[in-house]
Amino acid sequence: MAKKVYTDYFFDEPAYNTHDGGYIPLVTPKIDPQPLAIPPLLKPDRQTDTDDYYTVTAQESETQFLPGKKTKTWGYNAGFLGQTIVFRNGKQTHIDLENKLPELTTFHWHGLNVPGPITDGGCHAPVYPGETNHIDFKVHQPAATTWLHAHPCPSTATQVWKGLATMVIIQDDVEDQLPLPRNYGVDDIPLVLQDREFHDDNQFDYRADYDPDGVQGHTALVNGTVNPYFDVTTQRVRLRILDGSNRREWRLHFNDDLEFAQVASDGGILPAPVYMTKVMMTCAERDEIVVDFGQYQPGDEVTLMTDDTPLCRFRIKSFVPDDTKLPEHLVDIPDETPTPDLPVRTITMDGMDDEVALDGKKFDMSRIDARQKVGDVAIWEIRNTNSTENGMVHPFHVHGTQFRVLARNDGPVYPNEHGLKDTVGVNPGETVRIKVKFELTGVYMYHCHIIEHEDGGMMAQIESYDPQHPQTYHLMDMDTLRNAFAKEQGIKPEDVWMPGM
Numbered sequence: 001m002a003k004k005v006y007t008d009y010f011f012d013e014p015a016y017n018t019h020d021g022g023y024i025p026l027v028t029p030k031i032d033p034q035p036l037a038i039p040p041l042l043k044p045d046r047q048t049d050t051d052d053y054y055t056v057t058a059q060e061s062e063t064q065f066l067p068g069k070k071t072k073t074w075g076y077n078a079g080f081l082g083q084t085i086v087f088r089n090g091k092q093t094h095i096d097l098e099n100k101l102p103e104l105t106t107f108h109w110h111g112l113n114v115p116g117p118i119t120d121g122g123c124h125a126p127v128y129p130g131e132t133n134h135i136d137f138k139v140h141q142p143a144a145t146t147w148l149h150a151h152p153c154p155s156t157a158t159q160v161w162k163g164l165a166t167m168v169i170i171q172d173d174v175e176d177q178l179p180l181p182r183n184y185g186v187d188d189i190p191l192v193l194q195d196r197e198f199h200d201d202n203q204f205d206y207r208a209d210y211d212p213d214g215v216q217g218h219t220a221l222v223n224g225t226v227n228p229y230f231d232v233t234t235q236r237v238r239l240r241i242l243d244g245s246n247r248r249e250w251r252l253h254f255n256d257d258l259e260f261a262q263v264a265s266d267g268g269i270l271p272a273p274v275y276m277t278k279v280m281m282t283c284a285e286r287d288e289i290v291v292d293f294g295q296y297q298p299g300d301e302v303t304l305m306t307d308d309t310p311l312c313r314f315r316i317k318s319f320v321p322d323d324t325k326l327p328e329h330l331v332d333i334p335d336e337t338p339t340p341d342l343p344v345r346t347i348t349m350d351g352m353d354d355e356v357a358l359d360g361k362k363f364d365m366s367r368i369d370a371r372q373k374v375g376d377v378a379i380w381e382i383r384n385t386n387s388t389e390n391g392m393v394h395p396f397h398v399h400g401t402q403f404r405v406l407a408r409n410d411g412p413v414y415p416n417e418h419g420l421k422d423t424v425g426v427n428p429g430e431t432v433r434i435k436v437k438f439e440l441t442g443v444y445m446y447h448c449h450i451i452e453h454e455d456g457g458m459m460a461q462i463e464s465y466d467p468q469h470p471q472t473y474h475l476m477d478m479d480t481l482r483n484a485f486a487k488e489q490g491i492k493p494e495d496v497w498m499p500g501m
């Protein structure tokens with residue numbers, strides 16, 4: 001069978017963020033190309049055959065992005081972003097969450113099937129300045145590229161903007177056997193895509209840049225590097241790409257339309273490679289692609305672009321020829337039958353700007369909006385009620401689970417949506433049907449992942465419950481968080497700036 005190669009971005013072109021009135025175009029930086037920063041792997045404090053122990057520290061620092069003054073930044077065990085964390089399926093994992101910041105934060109494991117709402121690390125699990133919380137969980141999901149980010153509503157967007165985001169790689173025995181590059185930093189490369197605005201003295205100023213539809217900047221950062229290059233020393237390179245930006249969509253392609261293969265989405269390896277020359281990513285999505293540089297000679301350069309802006313230059317060095325071919329089939333993905341007689345859960349993502357809402361309501365962290373029995377396989381229909389004339393793509397994310405995408409407006413899903421997902425971009429006027437199962441009990445948030453939209457209230461929460469073991473949850477409330485922020489900032493609670501609220 002002839003190999004199909006996709007050459008379009010799948011999403012509805014009129015809804016691209018470039019059409020947004022507040023769109024901030026990327027500008028190609030005037031500084032010389034810098035070597036791409038490869039975040040170091042976080043060293044475990046201790047490791048046995050069955051257990052891993054880590055300390056994740058949120059800290060303040062300064063980072064040299066541009067010539068001149070360093071930028072004040074936050075990071076996880078690092079100045080900006082963080083060290084890459086590696087988990088192994090089946091292992092008991094123990095983590096100290098240390099907060100050395102001047103304000104409260106939370107540690108949200110985006111894409112991990114862990115108990116909510118505390119281990120999951122959403123708004124209910126603040127770690128106060130100078131304090132350390134501890135979580136334990138068993139990793140119970142396939143190999144995937146996931147991530148850790150701050151999630152203290154409604155300050156998620158500011159904290160991620162300052163740098164609180166890092167990649168979390170899950171490994172397992174199945175992925176180990178596949179012919180994929182996996183030499184971290186050599187041919188298995190994280191690419192965290194973000195954009196920032198640099199103000200006087202190269203500083204971030206989130207408040208000055210604030211836009212309720214999502215904050216953007218003119219400068220692209222890849223792993224925190226401005227204008228990066230990467231030296232290619234192997235024929236095949238695996239890129240683990242994360243859209244870690246607050247609002248920006250990325251429309252990725254190589255300058256010469258080099259073909260590549262997508263082999264994984266948010267929740268793990270795809271059933272089969274998807275060959276493409278272009279791919280669009282919405283906020284929080286992860287795509288793993290394998291790029292074969294076999295057609296180039298040492299000295300050549302091929303550039304990963306987003307629209308017309310260069311993102312990362314791949315400089316070809318000499319490498320040993322590699323004739324490894326990707327198999328036509330990669331992994332089997334469970335496709336469970338929906339639980340009989342369950343009503344379809346309908347969810348709407350509404351509005352733009354300050355008017356954003358979910359099911360017509362603003363988020364309330366002390367309100368549980370929905371319930372689903374643990375283990376049930378339920379159909380959810382997510383509708384983006386924005387106008388098809390001037391609406392936005394809203395990336396819909398559910399905590400604590402990996403779902404299957406079943407249909408877009410009753411039609412087929414995009415070719416790269418046949419794997420596990422935790423975030424799916426929904427076009428204006430579109431209904432996306434997904435199949436959701438929670439394997440653990442808990443309270444889990446679901447929301448738009450344009451971070452200013454979630455902070456602004458396009459968010460709700462669902463309890464996954466076990467009728468045999470009813471639980472009550474001590475949920476966080478806005479006043480407690482507002483009072484804590486006020487105390488940390490030395491101001492009155494009513495003077496705390498809470499964008500979007």
Ligand SMILES: [Cu+2]
Pocket residue numbers: 393394395448449450453458
């Ligand atoms: Cu949104």
